[in-house]
Structure formats: structure tokens, C-alpha cells
Amino acid sequence: MNIFKLFKIALTALTLNVMRSILTMLGIIIGVSAVIIMVSIGAGAQQEVDAQLEAMGGNVLIIFGGWNNRGGGGTAAVATLEDGHANLMLEQVYGVEAATPYVLGKSQLIYGNLNWSADIMGTTNDFFVTKNWDLESGRGFTAAEMNSGEKVVIIGSIIKDELFGASDPIGQSVRVGTFNAMIIGVLKAKGPDTRGDDQDDVAVMPLKTVRTKITGISKSSPNSVSYLEVKGSDTVSMAYVEEEITSLLRQTMKVADDKEDPFRIRDLAETVESRAETQAIFNTLLAAVASVSLVVGGIGIMNIMMVSVTERTREIGLRMAIGAKPDDILNQFLVEAITLCGVGGLIGIGIAFGVTYSMETYFDMVTVINPEIVFISLGFSALIGVFFGYYPALKASRLQPIDALRYE
Amino acid sequence: MGEQTLWALDGIDTIIEPGEFVAVMGPSGSGKSTYMNMIGCLDVVTEGQVYIDGSEVSSFQPDELATIRNEKIGFVFQQFNLLARTTAEENVKLPLLYSQIPESEWSERTLKCLEQVDLGPRADHQPSQLSGGQQQRVAIARALVNDPVMILADEPTGALDTHTTEEIMALFQELNEKGTTIILVTHEPEVAAYAKRQLIFRDGHLVSDELTANRVSLDIDNSSLVSNEQ
């Protein structure tokens, strides 16, 4: 008997009891859809992480100052992070491509009768490299503007939208707190950063301008910066760069050997990745739980197949009486179980697609269904059909025709 | 508490020639069904031999027995044993599924057999939509579909009323006239009277093997009783 005939017999038998067939498949349907949904959420999260890492532009360390070692011998001024450290790192640490100092402030931007409160970032042209940002229009700072602390500003896309709408802001003068600054550039829109803060609501000015005109110069540490960013080249290990920077900074800041670092270094990529790892473990766990429900679904199939064999003993006897060989009976019930699982698997896949689609549309989640997991779960559910269908099928095929026919 | 050995059949030696119409009679428990099941390869003999069409089937393996049942034997049961929620046509077609007969012939054969039992127009009816007599005729069509050398019927009229019994018996007679060998188990002498030969069992022994005296013959078209003195 060929496989098509078998599937026809199985399908006929299953459609005779549609409701029971669907209930039997429920375990498999839920199992398969749960596995695919879990794995898709995991893959979606991974894709988001990859996108974030990509946006960061690779290996970036952030160095925060201000962890003054209490009770230390040195003065506070020595333990402060300064913009000069950026040049030191660039010159002395192998593998550093760019080092950028930042001074942060906040100010009211006024253009015409519109005003907008924004974060002001004082820095050097290197921020384009370490932050992996691009200009939408205009230009960066010139050396002269940097040196003299010129009143020029590069604005983020949100500020541009809020103050200028569709008109071109380049060359316009905008009031920044107490002074007027000329807009020389507009940044490309970037969307929220890894923590959800908006990166487009920012105005960038030369470091010296911000320090002298917005934050004011601290008497005790005139060169202090809010933080530094260091970008390492792709060929060098960030752990090595971090180590070198640590010893360079300790040396420069004259930190005694028995004292802790007066600064903190954070590897952004590492932070994102470790968060992603936690997420991945969680997702794997959920997928494992979902797989258990697949097995439970398989046991449900076995249970129903056992009932079905008992219930249909007379049918089995009749089929044997009219010429069915033991293998025909075995195959019939096996194919029934496989069909139940296979159809259940297909429905499960359909549900998984539906659920992930609505998660994307209505809950703004990123999910990625990769074809492998679809085929694997379908194959796996067919395998469950074989595994859990075999025993009931074998039991059916071992019946003596006369005993099966006489069964009450 | 040991089980007692009971010989359901003992010392039976019968030959049934092609074209015969045999009724198997006897009281309950006398071994009639056992005898039929041996011939029909549904049960195996503990001792002795069974030959069908020249082959000693008592030495066959389960697969070979299935082939014999499929190709040489058509069964008709007291309880019809039709598949529920399955049309008459699908029920009749069932033995073809397990046969070597090419699929292209299935429909034609099925419909031909349904017509032979006068159920052509009922091909797409399910058993629950048919009367007992009609269901038994579907079962007979199913027994005929593989062109068997013999039809084995264990109390085929046991679940039917007198009128329907006559209908079914007329059908058997007609089939026998056309050359099909028929072996039939029955309690009722009136039913046995349609057969050409009668075997009577008692306690597992064959006590009588005679040709039917006063054989009854029915005209299938108007179901009128015709006495046929032999």
C-alpha cells in the first residue's frame, strides 16, 4: 500500500471526528506555536541588540571621573578627569582611534518667538567618531573655532524640527542662554539610545565655548570634563585598551598604589551584550518550557490513539477480514498519529505567525521567525507523532482478526 | 483452577466444491462460527489442515492469510460491520484498498457491485441512512467487490426481519446462480432451506451432511415465493 493511500485513509478517519482531532492536536498546536514565538522573540531581541551595537559603531569605552579617593594624599584637582587626558590616551595607548572629552550643560535655545530647552554638549570634532554620529547638513568645528571657543553650534534633528520646522537653519543665529550662536550644522536623526534617552535633542558646541559661557570654569579644576569617550580600533581587545587607560590615568593622576581608581570605565558594547545574554538565557528557558508542552502534547496524542485503537477494534478486525495485513494496520495508525501531529504543527506555525505579527503591529516588539525553527518544530512534531503513535499502532496490528472482530 | 481443553471442532472433514451453496446449521455453541472462521482464515486451526483453491492455508503466515482473505473470500457478518459515517460506496470500495487491483478500476467495480445488490442510487448514503436490509446488501456488495471464489456469511439474516431475510436470501441465490460459492451459517431451517446443501454440527462434530430437500427459491424481482421441488 503506498503512502498516498495511507494518508487518504488517515485523513478520512480523522475527518470523521473533527472535534476530537482538533482537541487531540491542541497540545501540539500550543507546543509548536509557543516554541516558535519564544524563539522568535529571542531572535528579535538579538537583532535589536545587534542594531544597537551597530549604531554605537563598535568598541567604545566611556570614562567617568569624579570618584575622588577619600582621605587620599593628592588634591581633588589631580584626581579630576580633564580634556588633556583625551590627547594623552590618543598618543600613548596603542589601539585608540579617537578620544573625545565632553562637558555637559543645559540651556534654553531661543529662535524668534520659539524656545526649547536642550542638553548642551561641549566637545571636539572627535565626537563624530566616538559617537558614530553624522551630519545631515552643514559642517563640523574648525580648529580656530575650537581654540577660541567660538559661538557656533551643531543642533540635533529634534531642535531643528522644534525651532526651524522645514526651513534651513544653517547660518541662522540662535540664542543660547545669554549669548547668540551661529548654527553651522544639523545632525542626522538617530532615535533613542540603548537606555531610551533621545539622542536627537542635543546641541553640540566647542568644548571651550560651553566651559566658558555655559557651565562656567571651576576654580579648583578648570580643565575638568564630564566624561571621556574612547574608540578602540577593531583589531585591538577592549580589555587591553581599558587596562592601558587605567594605568595611564592612575599614573597621570598620581594615584597611590593602595588607592582605588578615581574614575570608572564602562564598555558600552559589553553592557549591551551582557544584557542581551541575560535576555537570551531567559528566552532559552521559555523555549525549553514550551518544548515540554510539545512532549505533553505528544503524550496526549498517544492517549487518544490508544483510545482510538480500542474504540475501533471492530473496524480493525473488519479491515483485517477484508485483506489488511498487520503492516497495513500499523501504518494506518502511525500515519494517523503523524498526520495529527503534522497538521497540528502546521496550525501551530500559523498561530505563531499570527501572534508574532500582532506583537509587531500592536506592541511594537521586534520578532524574527527564522525558517530553520519552523522546519525544526514541524519535523519535531512529526517525530513526536511517530514516537507516540508507534505503540498504539503496533498494538492494533498485533490483534488477531477474529479477536478484533468479536471485540465488544 | 487449570483451564479445561475444549475442542470446538473435532474430526470435521468436509469438501466444498466451487459453485456450491452450503448452509451450516446446529445449536448454539456447536462450532458453526469456529468452522467458518477456519475456512475464512480469520482463525487458525490447532490441528489439521484447511485447503482453499488448492493451497494449504493452515500453514500460512499472517500476511499470506491477509492476501487469501482479500482475494478469495468475501465476508458477510451478522452485524453488517460497515464503517460508520462512511458512504456505501466507500464501504464497498474498502477491500480494493488492500488489493492489487489498479485504482482506475475501483469506481467501476464498486458501482457495479452496488447495482448488483440494487443499491446503485444509494451509493452516497451512510449506514445510518439505510435500513438493516440495505446495510446488509452494502455488506454483500463489499464481499463481492474483489471477485472472491466464495462468500462466507455468519448468520447474515440474524439481525433482519422475515421479509428482509427473504430479500437477502434471494440475493444470495442469485449470486450463487451466477457461480459464486456461498457458505452460510444459520439457526433457522427456513433460511437453510435456500441452500443446496446443509451441514449440521453438534458439540463440535459434523452430524449430518445432506442436500436440501424442498429447496426454496425466490424470484428476486417480485420477491414472490416459488417452491422448487427437488
Ligand SMILES: Nc1ncnc2c1ncn2[C@@H]1O[C@H](COP(=O)(O)OP(=O)(O)OP(=O)(O)O)[C@@H](O)[C@H]1O
Ligand atoms: N475465543 C474462544 N475461546 C474459548 N472458547 C471459544 C471461543 N470461541 C468459541 N469458543 C467455544 O467454542 C465452541 C464453539 O463456538 P462457536 O462460536 O463456533 O459456536 P456457534 O455454533 O457459532 O454458536 P452460536 O450459534 O451461538 O453462534 C463453543 O463451545 C464456544 O464456547
Ligand SMILES: [Mg+2]
Ligand atoms: Mg456463531
